[in-house]
Amino acid sequence: MSNFEQVDKLLVKLIDEINAWRKELKELYAPETKGTETVPEQAVELVPITLVEVRTRLAELSRDGKTNQVRALIEKFGASKLSEIDPKHYPAIMDAAVEIDHGKR
Numbered sequence: 696m697s698n699f700e701q702v703d704k705l706l707v708k709l710i711d712e713i714n715a716w717r718k719e720l721k722e723l724y725a726p727e728t729k730g731t732e733t734v735p736e737q738a739v740e741l742v743p744i745t746l747v748e749v750r751t752r753l754a755e756l757s758r759d760g761k762t763n764q765v766r767a768l769i770e771k772f773g774a775s776k777l778s779e780i781d782p783k784h785y786p787a788i789m790d791a792a793v794e795i796d797h798g799k800r
Contacts (some may be wrong), residue, residue, distance in 0.1 A: 744785040752776055752792045764795045 753765045772780045780788070781786050 717728070742780070744789055746778065746782065746785070749788055752789060753777065756792060756795055759775050759796075761795055768795065
């Protein structure tokens with residue numbers, strides 16, 4: 696047997712050993728998945744914003760001296776008073792209220 700053949704056999708044996716070690720390590724350090732069940736996350740249900748919540752927030756802004764911005768916000772939605780605004784716009788109004796409060800409007 697030539698030296699090349701001996702080296703070749705040793706390399707094959709070494710590769711087989713390394714692959715066996717890798718397999719053992721994977722099994723040893725792999726996260727336990729046996730017997731565990733994946734539970735799907737539940738969707739977050741958004742709670743609708745009420746007229747009372749919007750009115751309370753806008754009243755706070757008015758008390759803080761931002762009555763003109765509040766009035767302009769209500770008019771932006773085509774109304775002269777808050778109760779005339781469609782509830783579907785309440786989230787946008789609340790977002791705008793945050794901007795008014797932080798001086799961005």
